[in-house]
Amino acid sequence: MAHIELKxxxxxxxxxxxxxxxNLDIADGExxxxxxxxxxxxxxxxxxxxxxxxxxxxxxxxxxxDVADWGAAERDVALVLQQxxxxxxxxxxxxxxxPLKPKIRRLPDAEIKDRVxxxxxxxxxxxxxxxxxxxxxxxxxxxxxxxxxxVRKPRVFLMDEPLSALDAKLREALxxxxxxxxxxxxxxxxxxxxxxxxxxxMGDKVGVLNHGRIVQTGTPHEIYNNPRDTYVASxxxxxxxxxxxxxxxxxxxxxxxxxxxxSGGAARTGGATxxxxxxxxxxxxDVYLESGAPVEARVHDVENHGVEKxxxxxxxxxxxxxxxPARTAVEIEQPVRFAWNSDKMVMFDKxxxxxxxxxx
Amino acid sequence: xxxxxxSSEVALNRIxxxxxxxxxxxxLAPIYWIASTAFKPKELAVSVPPTVLFQPEVTPxxxxxxxxxxxxxxxxxxxxxxxPWWEKRIYDGGERVLKVGKDVQxxxxxxxxxxxxxxxxxxxxxxxxxxxxxxxxxxxxxxxGEADLxxxxxxxxxxxxxxxxIPMFLMYRMVGLNDSHIGLIILYIAFNLxxxxxxxxxxxxxxxxxxxxxxxxxxxxxxxxxxxIVLPEAATGIAATAVFCFITAWNEYAFALIMTNxxxxxxxxxxxxxxxxxxxxxxxxxxxxxxxxxxxxIFTFLLRNxxxxxxxxxxxxx
Numbered sequence: 001m002a003h004i005e006l007k008x009x010x011x012x013x014x015x016x017x018x019x020x021x022x023n024l025d026i027a028d029g030e031x032x033x034x035x036x037x038x039x040x041x042x043x044x045x046x047x048x049x050x051x052x053x054x055x056x057x058x059x060x061x062x063x064x065x066d067v068a069d070w071g072a073a074e075r076d077v078a079l080v081l082q083q084x085x086x087x088x089x090x091x092x093x094x095x096x097x098x099p100l101k102p103k104i105r106r107l108p109d110a111e112i113k114d115r116v117x118x119x120x121x122x123x124x125x126x127x128x129x130x131x132x133x134x135x136x137x138x139x140x141x142x143x144x145x146x147x148x149x150x151v152r153k154p155r156v157f158l159m160d161e162p163l164s165a166l167d168a169k170l171r172e173a174l175x176x177x178x179x180x181x182x183x184x185x186x187x188x189x190x191x192x193x194x195x196x197x198x199x200x201x202m203g204d205k206v207g208v209l210n211h212g213r214i215v216q217t218g219t220p221h222e223i224y225n226n227p228r229d230t231y232v233a234s235x236x237x238x239x240x241x242x243x244x245x246x247x248x249x250x251x252x253x254x255x256x257x258x259x260x261x262x263s264g265g266a267a268r269t270g271g272a273t274x275x276x277x278x279x280x281x282x283x284x285x286d287v288y289l290e291s292g293a294p295v296e297a298r299v300h301d302v303e304n305h306g307v308e309k310x311x312x313x314x315x316x317x318x319x320x321x322x323x324x325p326a327r328t329a330v331e332i333e334q335p336v337r338f339a340w341n342s343d344k345m346v347m348f349d350k351x352x353x354x355x356x357x358x359x360x
Numbered sequence: 361x362x363x364x365x366x367s368s369e370v371a372l373n374r375i376x377x378x379x380x381x382x383x384x385x386x387x388l389a390p391i392y393w394i395a396s397t398a399f400k401p402k403e404l405a406v407s408v409p410p411t412v413l414f415q416p417e418v419t420p421x422x423x424x425x426x427x428x429x430x431x432x433x434x435x436x437x438x439x440x441x442x443x444p445w446w447e448k449r450i451y452d453g454g455e456r457v458l459k460v461g462k463d464v465q466x467x468x469x470x471x472x473x474x475x476x477x478x479x480x481x482x483x484x485x486x487x488x489x490x491x492x493x494x495x496x497x498x499x500x501x502x503x504x505g506e507a508d509l510x511x512x513x514x515x516x517x518x519x520x521x522x523x524x525x526i527p528m529f530l531m532y533r534m535v536g537l538n539d540s541h542i543g544l545i546i547l548y549i550a551f552n553l554x555x556x557x558x559x560x561x562x563x564x565x566x567x568x569x570x571x572x573x574x575x576x577x578x579x580x581x582x583x584x585x586x587x588x589i590v591l592p593e594a595a596t597g598i599a600a601t602a603v604f605c606f607i608t609a610w611n612e613y614a615f616a617l618i619m620t621n622x623x624x625x626x627x628x629x630x631x632x633x634x635x636x637x638x639x640x641x642x643x644x645x646x647x648x649x650x651x652x653x654x655x656x657x658i659f660t661f662l663l664r665n666x667x668x669x670x671x672x673x674x675x676x677x678x
Binding site for chain 2: 052075076077088152
């Protein structure tokens, strides 16, 4: 188990900069999720910690020790990849034994047997042990992959989108299993994903990565409710946060097509001065339809999700999404009235995109 | 509609089968010719029109492996009766087998054949081995001027090798490499290496580097990861490359002819040198050629599955 720290890490591949001044602190025993779009530098971060890449600048610490001169073999981390992580010519058992047999930390045979058996039991792959890996389904393969990581009892688990190649049902099942496993082992996990639902549901802490920079680190709750900037606001959440340009005029949020009064909490946010160009952010679930509400809109589109409906409202040329209970009867082009919970509203500076709550 | 397409497909299929048969016959014709000549009685070898049906005999092979001289007079009937069956065949042809005391003197063919085996096997193993390592390096590491280096390696194949035969011969004579196994082996390695590097590079690129990285993270060195993970994955490529290198080295004629004459001479220049003066003994030459075809045929046959996948390049992944 280990504490991982990245200090001011920059990684360049030729002229392409993958990571810029990255700082990351993962506590011992934490399930840390690194969330970002494809090409944001998530995998590079993992590979730097694993020792498969060397940082151009900056340092990587494992348990307070600078591991710059340590090869991948010496770092004692386990890596689970999206695919190709199983050795193709080996059986499941051989795959599980492989990490226990290198010269630098070869275990006694009895111990190997014991650990393989225990990992197989934990992951429910005992019946597959003598099968060749090319005869496994995707979910089985990924289980074996995780098994290959846990037999080692490594200092840290690095997982690079381990669930992305699986179908939705399996992904959900394995998500729960992984989370349980992490709690059982009490291990440090660094989990990389582009799927914000995965990040929200699994992480103790989430780091949002954008273009090689960490934009925000926090608990899923913080990230969701208090996004640091418009990027995080629009990336996290499905459907994403509504973002509408406007300004503050005498305690009212004034936008191109409509305006809403602000309650005390939002109005007192630092820097929210009259006339300053802002972006108002509101989660769809904080927008509600009510007959007596102050703004009129038309229903542009309705998506039925079973327990709820996502209604797209149109005010002039502005679009706004609201999550409403499924029983709410709405039809396309029907006029409705809406308001939002302005306590939950986030104001971003128009120029920098940074939340006023974060700049203070 | 479906019926029409099916029947035209069937027709196409039949045409394809016929084409394959014709092509196979064309390719097999010389081999049939060699094989049949190798088992023919001497006087039928050059008969016009060619004899198709005959009583096959192994006398050409006996002649191939023995030293013989023409006899001036007919053999003593007592000696003939006492001789083993194969020696009688030689007497039947008006020759006798040379002996030192009781020991039959063998012809040079077994030696030359062995030379061919030594040179082809050693040069193939080394060329493929070096090619595999080089290709791995090119495939996995960032190398300054990688494309230029690869092109440079390939450029050794851009002129006919015979062009350098004379300078090579002079240099070899100067350093004492002519008529030696090691000389020919070096030559064939040089000739095959570029091919081996390029072919293996293609195969190495096909092997996901994630396998080795997983092994590295699991605590193995790069060398261990290479031998445990990459090499078994590259087996198909190695087999295909080995077949091509072996065929090239086995069949090489021009350099072998120039660079060797006795000790290290391989079978290709030796076999035609037996034509000699006067009436050439085609059946013996055919027998030598027939035996010479066997190793490469067996080698290729054993590796044929790899070879098929090899020439279609990279069917390693599912």
